[in-house]
Amino acid sequence: MSNFLYLFRGGDESFNKLSQEEKQAHMEVWGKWMGELHEKGKLVDGLPLAPDGRVVENRGEVITNGPYAEGAELVGGYLIVSADNLDEATEISKSCPIFDYEGSVVEIREIVDMEDH
Numbered sequence: 001m002s003n004f005l006y007l008f009r010g011g012d013e014s015f016n017k018l019s020q021e022e023k024q025a026h027m028e029v030w031g032k033w034m035g036e037l038h039e040k041g042k043l044v045d046g047l048p049l050a051p052d053g054r055v056v057e058n059r060g061e062v063i064t065n066g067p068y069a070e071g072a073e074l075v076g077g078y079l080i081v082s083a084d085n086l087d088e089a090t091e092i093s094k095s096c097p098i099f100d101y102e103g104s105v106v107e108i109r110e111i112v113d114m115e116d117h
Contacts, residue, residue: 005111
C-alpha cells in the first residue's frame, strides 16, 4: 500500500458562478465522496487551498504574491489517498467531484520515502 497525492486543478471559475445554495450542495458531494473514501480506508488527508499565497524564488531573493497560474491550472486543493498502486489511485480519482464543475485535472503523484531517493 502506498500513499498518493491528488492535486486538483481548475473548476474554480465555474464553481464561483454558483449560488450559495449550489455551492453548499456541491461541498456536500465532496464531503460524501471523501467520507466514502474514509470508510474504505483510502483517505489519508485532504483540504482545499486558499487562492492566494507567495512564490519564493532564488532562495528568497525574489518573493512575489501568487500563485501565478492560469485559472485552469491553479491548484485548488489536495487529497492524499492510500492505494495498492498508481492504477488503483487513478481509478479512485475518476469519481472525484472536481469534474462536476469543469475541473480539468486531478494530477496523481506517488508519495515516496526520502530514503528511496
